[in-house]
Amino acid sequence: MEKLIEKGQILQRAGDLNSKVYLVQSGLLRSYSIDRKGREHIFMFAPEDWIVGDAIPPQQPCELFIDAIETSTVWVYEKDPEISMIDKERIRKRLEVIQKRLIMLMSATALERYEHFLRTYPDIVQRVPQRMIASFLGITPEALSKIKGRRRKDKGS
Protein backbone atom coordinates (compact mmCIF):
# COMPACT_ATOMS: atom_id res chain seq x y z
CA MET A 1 0.00 0.00 0.00
CA GLU A 2 1.39 3.34 -1.08
CA LYS A 3 1.44 6.45 1.05
CA LEU A 4 2.39 10.11 0.63
CA ILE A 5 4.15 11.86 3.51
CA GLU A 6 4.48 15.62 3.58
CA LYS A 7 7.74 17.21 4.66
CA GLY A 8 7.81 17.41 8.44
CA GLN A 9 5.03 14.89 8.93
CA ILE A 10 5.60 12.38 11.71
CA LEU A 11 4.97 8.76 10.78
CA GLN A 12 5.69 7.19 14.11
CA ARG A 13 6.41 8.34 17.65
CA ALA A 14 8.37 6.53 20.35
CA GLY A 15 5.85 4.86 22.61
CA ASP A 16 3.36 4.23 19.80
CA LEU A 17 2.23 0.80 18.83
CA ASN A 18 3.10 0.52 15.17
CA SER A 19 3.35 -2.73 13.27
CA LYS A 20 4.39 -1.05 10.02
CA VAL A 21 7.65 -0.86 8.13
CA TYR A 22 8.24 1.54 5.26
CA LEU A 23 10.08 1.12 2.01
CA VAL A 24 10.97 4.54 0.63
CA GLN A 25 10.09 5.14 -3.00
CA SER A 26 11.07 8.76 -3.21
CA GLY A 27 12.09 11.53 -0.84
CA LEU A 28 13.98 11.26 2.43
CA LEU A 29 12.92 10.12 5.91
CA ARG A 30 14.77 9.76 9.16
CA SER A 31 14.37 7.65 12.28
CA TYR A 32 15.61 8.96 15.61
CA SER A 33 15.27 8.69 19.35
CA ILE A 34 14.87 11.44 21.93
CA ASP A 35 16.69 10.91 25.19
CA ARG A 36 15.77 11.91 28.73
CA LYS A 37 17.42 15.31 28.28
CA GLY A 38 15.40 16.02 25.15
CA ARG A 39 18.23 15.49 22.72
CA GLU A 40 17.58 13.91 19.34
CA HIS A 41 19.81 11.12 18.08
CA ILE A 42 19.36 10.16 14.46
CA PHE A 43 19.43 6.43 14.05
CA MET A 44 19.29 6.38 10.28
CA PHE A 45 18.56 8.40 7.16
CA ALA A 46 16.30 6.63 4.67
CA PRO A 47 16.53 7.91 1.10
CA GLU A 48 14.96 6.21 -1.89
CA ASP A 49 15.09 2.42 -1.84
CA TRP A 50 15.82 2.10 1.88
CA ILE A 51 13.72 0.55 4.61
CA VAL A 52 12.77 2.56 7.69
CA GLY A 53 11.20 0.98 10.69
CA ASP A 54 11.62 -0.01 14.27
CA ALA A 55 13.21 -3.39 14.94
CA ILE A 56 10.98 -3.74 17.99
CA PRO A 57 8.42 -6.60 17.86
CA PRO A 58 5.05 -5.46 16.44
CA GLN A 59 3.18 -5.71 19.75
CA GLN A 60 5.67 -3.62 21.70
CA PRO A 61 5.82 0.18 21.95
CA CYS A 62 8.30 1.73 19.53
CA GLU A 63 11.50 3.38 20.60
CA LEU A 64 12.08 5.45 17.48
CA PHE A 65 10.45 8.47 15.90
CA ILE A 66 10.12 8.51 12.13
CA ASP A 67 9.44 11.63 10.09
CA ALA A 68 9.93 13.09 6.65
CA ILE A 69 12.85 15.41 5.93
CA GLU A 70 11.48 15.84 2.40
CA THR A 71 8.01 15.15 1.08
CA SER A 72 8.17 11.45 0.28
CA THR A 73 6.25 8.45 -0.93
CA VAL A 74 6.61 5.06 0.72
CA TRP A 75 5.32 1.53 0.46
CA VAL A 76 3.78 0.40 3.73
CA TYR A 77 4.29 -3.18 4.91
CA GLU A 78 3.27 -5.11 7.97
CA LYS A 79 6.30 -6.02 10.06
CA ASP A 80 4.97 -9.43 10.69
CA PRO A 81 4.31 -11.61 7.70
CA GLU A 82 4.87 -9.22 4.83
CA ILE A 83 8.36 -8.17 5.77
CA SER A 84 9.60 -11.66 4.90
CA MET A 85 8.43 -10.98 1.36
CA ILE A 86 10.81 -8.05 1.10
CA ASP A 87 14.15 -8.81 -0.39
CA LYS A 88 16.38 -10.72 2.06
CA GLU A 89 19.25 -8.75 0.67
CA ARG A 90 17.83 -5.49 1.95
CA ILE A 91 17.67 -6.88 5.48
CA ARG A 92 21.26 -8.09 5.28
CA LYS A 93 22.37 -4.72 3.95
CA ARG A 94 20.63 -3.04 6.84
CA LEU A 95 22.50 -5.19 9.33
CA GLU A 96 25.76 -4.50 7.52
CA VAL A 97 25.28 -0.75 7.64
CA ILE A 98 24.43 -0.73 11.33
CA GLN A 99 27.35 -3.01 12.13
CA LYS A 100 29.74 -0.64 10.36
CA ARG A 101 28.18 2.33 12.09
CA LEU A 102 28.53 0.83 15.54
CA ILE A 103 32.18 0.00 14.98
CA MET A 104 32.83 3.50 13.62
CA LEU A 105 31.16 5.06 16.63
CA MET A 106 33.33 3.06 19.00
CA SER A 107 36.67 3.37 17.27
CA ALA A 108 36.86 6.60 15.27
CA THR A 109 37.10 10.27 16.25
CA ALA A 110 34.38 12.76 15.32
CA LEU A 111 36.52 14.04 12.45
CA GLU A 112 37.05 10.55 11.04
CA ARG A 113 33.36 9.81 11.33
CA TYR A 114 32.51 13.02 9.51
CA GLU A 115 34.88 12.30 6.64
CA HIS A 116 33.56 8.76 6.39
CA PHE A 117 30.04 10.15 6.22
CA LEU A 118 30.96 12.57 3.44
CA ARG A 119 32.46 9.71 1.45
CA THR A 120 29.63 7.27 2.09
CA TYR A 121 26.60 9.55 1.71
CA PRO A 122 27.68 12.47 -0.47
CA ASP A 123 24.11 12.92 -1.73
CA ILE A 124 22.54 13.08 1.73
CA VAL A 125 24.99 15.74 2.89
CA GLN A 126 23.40 18.20 0.47
CA ARG A 127 19.87 17.43 1.53
CA VAL A 128 19.87 17.72 5.33
CA PRO A 129 20.73 20.52 7.76
CA GLN A 130 24.08 20.36 9.55
CA ARG A 131 22.53 19.74 12.91
CA MET A 132 21.08 16.47 11.63
CA ILE A 133 24.44 15.35 10.36
CA ALA A 134 25.91 16.19 13.76
CA SER A 135 23.13 14.21 15.39
CA PHE A 136 23.82 11.24 13.12
CA LEU A 137 27.53 11.41 13.94
CA GLY A 138 26.83 11.51 17.66
CA ILE A 139 28.17 15.02 18.29
CA THR A 140 26.75 18.52 18.83
CA PRO A 141 26.25 21.02 15.98
CA GLU A 142 28.91 23.22 17.62
CA ALA A 143 31.44 20.40 17.51
CA LEU A 144 30.67 19.74 13.84
CA SER A 145 31.12 23.42 13.08
CA LYS A 146 34.50 23.35 14.78
CA ILE A 147 35.54 20.29 12.79
CA LYS A 148 34.55 21.87 9.51
CA GLY A 149 36.56 24.95 10.40
CA ARG A 150 39.65 22.89 11.15
CA ARG A 151 39.19 20.98 7.92
CA ARG A 152 38.93 24.11 5.78
CA LYS A 153 42.16 25.41 7.27
CA ASP A 154 44.02 22.12 6.80
CA LYS A 155 43.00 21.96 3.15
CA GLY A 156 43.77 25.62 2.57
CA SER A 157 47.30 25.53 3.97
Add this chain to the structure above:
Amino acid sequence: MEKLIEKGQILQRAGDLNSKVYLVQSGLLRSYSIDRKGREHIFMFAPEDWIVGDAIPPQQPCELFIDAIETSTVWVYEKDPEISMIDKERIRKRLEVIQKRLIMLMSATALERYEHFLRTYPDIVQRVPQRMIASFLGITPEALSKIKGRRRKDKGS
Protein backbone atom coordinates in the same frame (compact mmCIF):
# COMPACT_ATOMS: atom_id res chain seq x y z
CA MET B 1 27.08 -29.11 10.69
CA GLU B 2 28.27 -29.09 14.27
CA LYS B 3 31.65 -27.84 15.42
CA LEU B 4 33.64 -27.73 18.66
CA ILE B 5 35.68 -24.60 19.40
CA GLU B 6 38.28 -24.59 22.13
CA LYS B 7 38.58 -21.63 24.45
CA GLY B 8 40.73 -18.98 22.79
CA GLN B 9 40.39 -20.46 19.33
CA ILE B 10 39.82 -17.94 16.55
CA LEU B 11 36.98 -18.77 14.17
CA GLN B 12 37.33 -15.82 11.84
CA ARG B 13 39.75 -12.94 11.31
CA ALA B 14 39.03 -9.54 9.80
CA GLY B 15 40.14 -9.68 6.19
CA ASP B 16 39.26 -13.37 5.81
CA LEU B 17 36.76 -14.57 3.30
CA ASN B 18 34.23 -16.45 5.34
CA SER B 19 30.77 -17.35 4.17
CA LYS B 20 29.77 -18.95 7.47
CA VAL B 21 27.46 -17.91 10.26
CA TYR B 22 27.39 -19.64 13.64
CA LEU B 23 24.53 -20.52 15.92
CA VAL B 24 25.87 -21.09 19.41
CA GLN B 25 24.73 -24.28 21.11
CA SER B 26 26.81 -24.00 24.26
CA GLY B 27 29.61 -21.83 25.55
CA LEU B 28 30.36 -18.20 24.78
CA LEU B 29 31.87 -16.48 21.74
CA ARG B 30 32.56 -12.87 20.89
CA SER B 31 32.88 -10.85 17.72
CA TYR B 32 35.07 -7.76 17.67
CA SER B 33 37.03 -5.43 15.47
CA ILE B 34 40.59 -4.15 15.90
CA ASP B 35 41.17 -0.55 14.92
CA ARG B 36 44.20 1.14 13.41
CA LYS B 37 45.70 1.76 16.83
CA GLY B 38 45.39 -1.90 17.77
CA ARG B 39 42.45 -1.48 20.11
CA GLU B 40 39.78 -4.16 20.32
CA HIS B 41 36.12 -3.20 20.21
CA ILE B 42 33.69 -5.94 21.07
CA PHE B 43 30.74 -5.91 18.74
CA MET B 44 28.75 -8.59 20.46
CA PHE B 45 28.84 -11.42 22.96
CA ALA B 46 27.21 -14.63 21.76
CA PRO B 47 26.11 -17.02 24.47
CA GLU B 48 23.97 -20.09 23.93
CA ASP B 49 21.22 -19.67 21.35
CA TRP B 50 22.67 -16.55 19.72
CA ILE B 51 23.93 -16.06 16.21
CA VAL B 52 27.45 -14.79 15.58
CA GLY B 53 28.60 -13.72 12.18
CA ASP B 54 29.64 -10.89 10.00
CA ALA B 55 26.86 -9.01 8.20
CA ILE B 56 29.22 -8.51 5.27
CA PRO B 57 28.21 -10.23 1.99
CA PRO B 58 29.75 -13.72 1.66
CA GLN B 59 32.17 -12.78 -1.12
CA GLN B 60 33.63 -9.79 0.69
CA PRO B 61 36.42 -9.80 3.28
CA CYS B 62 35.16 -9.81 6.86
CA GLU B 63 35.53 -6.88 9.18
CA LEU B 64 35.09 -8.76 12.44
CA PHE B 65 37.13 -11.26 14.42
CA ILE B 66 35.27 -14.09 16.10
CA ASP B 67 36.73 -16.21 18.87
CA ALA B 68 35.71 -18.35 21.82
CA ILE B 69 35.73 -16.92 25.34
CA GLU B 70 34.73 -20.37 26.61
CA THR B 71 35.05 -23.73 24.92
CA SER B 72 31.89 -23.87 22.86
CA THR B 73 29.90 -25.86 20.35
CA VAL B 74 28.20 -24.21 17.39
CA TRP B 75 26.09 -25.07 14.38
CA VAL B 76 27.70 -23.83 11.19
CA TYR B 77 25.53 -22.37 8.43
CA GLU B 78 26.24 -20.86 5.06
CA LYS B 79 25.38 -17.16 5.04
CA ASP B 80 23.84 -17.45 1.68
CA PRO B 81 20.94 -19.81 1.27
CA GLU B 82 20.88 -21.55 4.63
CA ILE B 83 20.60 -18.47 6.76
CA SER B 84 17.09 -17.91 5.44
CA MET B 85 16.19 -21.23 6.99
CA ILE B 86 17.13 -19.95 10.42
CA ASP B 87 14.31 -18.51 12.42
CA LYS B 88 13.25 -15.07 11.11
CA GLU B 89 12.68 -14.11 14.68
CA ARG B 90 16.34 -14.47 15.55
CA ILE B 91 17.31 -12.05 12.79
CA ARG B 92 14.76 -9.50 13.99
CA LYS B 93 15.98 -9.90 17.55
CA ARG B 94 19.52 -9.26 16.35
CA LEU B 95 18.48 -6.02 14.67
CA GLU B 96 16.58 -4.99 17.78
CA VAL B 97 19.56 -5.54 20.04
CA ILE B 98 21.93 -3.61 17.79
CA GLN B 99 19.43 -0.76 17.40
CA LYS B 100 19.16 -0.46 21.19
CA ARG B 101 22.92 -0.63 21.54
CA LEU B 102 23.53 2.14 19.02
CA ILE B 103 21.04 4.44 20.70
CA MET B 104 22.55 3.69 24.11
CA LEU B 105 26.02 4.45 22.83
CA MET B 106 24.92 7.80 21.46
CA SER B 107 22.76 8.98 24.32
CA ALA B 108 23.92 7.49 27.61
CA THR B 109 26.99 8.07 29.78
CA ALA B 110 29.47 5.29 30.49
CA LEU B 111 27.90 4.76 33.92
CA GLU B 112 24.41 4.44 32.48
CA ARG B 113 25.64 2.02 29.85
CA TYR B 114 27.33 -0.07 32.50
CA GLU B 115 24.24 -0.27 34.68
CA HIS B 116 22.13 -1.14 31.65
CA PHE B 117 24.58 -3.89 30.80
CA LEU B 118 24.42 -5.33 34.32
CA ARG B 119 20.63 -5.41 34.12
CA THR B 120 20.46 -6.82 30.61
CA TYR B 121 23.22 -9.42 30.71
CA PRO B 122 23.66 -10.40 34.38
CA ASP B 123 24.86 -13.86 33.38
CA ILE B 124 27.54 -12.64 30.98
CA VAL B 125 29.01 -10.27 33.56
CA GLN B 126 30.16 -13.27 35.58
CA ARG B 127 31.73 -15.03 32.64
CA VAL B 128 33.98 -12.43 30.99
CA PRO B 129 36.93 -10.34 32.19
CA GLN B 130 36.29 -6.68 33.01
CA ARG B 131 38.35 -5.45 30.11
CA MET B 132 35.94 -7.13 27.70
CA ILE B 133 32.98 -5.48 29.36
CA ALA B 134 34.78 -2.16 29.07
CA SER B 135 35.45 -2.89 25.41
CA PHE B 136 31.79 -3.72 24.84
CA LEU B 137 30.73 -0.49 26.56
CA GLY B 138 33.12 1.54 24.45
CA ILE B 139 35.40 2.67 27.28
CA THR B 140 38.82 1.73 28.66
CA PRO B 141 39.31 -0.76 31.49
CA GLU B 142 40.63 2.12 33.63
CA ALA B 143 37.43 4.08 33.14
CA LEU B 144 35.32 1.06 34.05
CA SER B 145 37.35 0.56 37.19
CA LYS B 146 36.75 4.18 38.14
CA ILE B 147 33.01 3.79 37.55
CA LYS B 148 32.84 0.69 39.71
CA GLY B 149 34.66 2.54 42.48
CA ARG B 150 32.23 5.45 42.35
CA ARG B 151 29.31 3.03 42.35
CA ARG B 152 30.53 1.15 45.40
CA LYS B 153 30.86 4.40 47.31
CA ASP B 154 27.42 5.67 46.27
CA LYS B 155 25.78 2.42 47.34
CA GLY B 156 27.78 2.25 50.58
CA SER B 157 26.94 5.77 51.74
Add this chain to the structure above:
DNA sequence: GGGAACCCTTAACCTGGATTAAGAAATGCG
Protein backbone atom coordinates in the same frame (compact mmCIF):
# COMPACT_ATOMS: atom_id res chain seq x y z
C1' DG C 1 8.99 44.68 4.01
C1' DG C 2 9.62 43.16 8.69
C1' DG C 3 9.23 40.01 12.47
C1' DA C 4 9.79 35.30 14.07
C1' DA C 5 11.74 31.15 13.96
C1' DC C 6 15.40 28.49 12.62
C1' DC C 7 20.25 27.54 11.48
C1' DC C 8 25.16 28.08 11.54
C1' DT C 9 29.37 29.81 13.51
C1' DT C 10 32.76 31.41 16.95
C1' DA C 11 34.78 31.64 21.34
C1' DA C 12 35.58 30.83 26.36
C1' DC C 13 35.28 27.55 29.61
C1' DC C 14 34.25 22.82 31.64
C1' DT C 15 34.26 17.83 32.11
C1' DG C 16 34.06 12.76 31.16
C1' DG C 17 36.81 9.65 29.85
C1' DA C 18 41.66 8.72 27.60
C1' DT C 19 46.43 8.20 28.55
C1' DT C 20 50.29 7.06 31.21
C1' DA C 21 52.44 4.90 34.88
C1' DA C 22 52.77 1.87 38.92
C1' DG C 23 51.51 -1.67 41.81
C1' DA C 24 48.61 -5.27 43.59
C1' DA C 25 45.77 -9.45 42.71
C1' DA C 26 44.52 -13.22 40.30
C1' DT C 27 45.47 -16.94 36.98
C1' DG C 28 48.01 -20.12 34.42
C1' DC C 29 51.58 -23.25 33.84
C1' DG C 30 56.33 -25.62 34.04
Add this chain to the structure above:
DNA sequence: CGCATTTCTTAATCCAGGTTAAGGGTTCCC
Protein backbone atom coordinates in the same frame (compact mmCIF):
# COMPACT_ATOMS: atom_id res chain seq x y z
C1' DC D 1 55.03 -24.87 44.52
C1' DG D 2 57.07 -20.66 42.24
C1' DC D 3 57.61 -17.75 38.30
C1' DA D 4 55.34 -15.45 34.43
C1' DT D 5 51.50 -13.49 32.47
C1' DT D 6 47.44 -11.37 32.44
C1' DT D 7 43.97 -8.63 34.92
C1' DC D 8 42.37 -5.05 37.88
C1' DT D 9 42.93 -0.85 40.43
C1' DT D 10 44.49 3.84 41.67
C1' DA D 11 46.18 8.25 40.72
C1' DA D 12 48.06 12.16 38.04
C1' DT D 13 47.67 14.54 33.91
C1' DC D 14 45.66 15.56 29.36
C1' DC D 15 42.35 16.50 25.67
C1' DA D 16 38.17 15.85 22.53
C1' DG D 17 34.04 17.23 22.59
C1' DG D 18 30.17 19.28 25.53
C1' DT D 19 28.14 23.50 27.40
C1' DT D 20 27.01 28.15 27.43
C1' DA D 21 26.52 32.40 25.34
C1' DA D 22 26.27 35.65 21.76
C1' DG D 23 25.95 37.33 16.97
C1' DG D 24 24.96 36.85 12.09
C1' DG D 25 22.38 34.46 8.20
C1' DT D 26 18.35 32.29 6.04
C1' DT D 27 13.82 31.25 5.18
C1' DC D 28 9.17 31.73 5.80
C1' DC D 29 5.04 33.83 6.44
C1' DC D 30 1.91 37.58 7.75
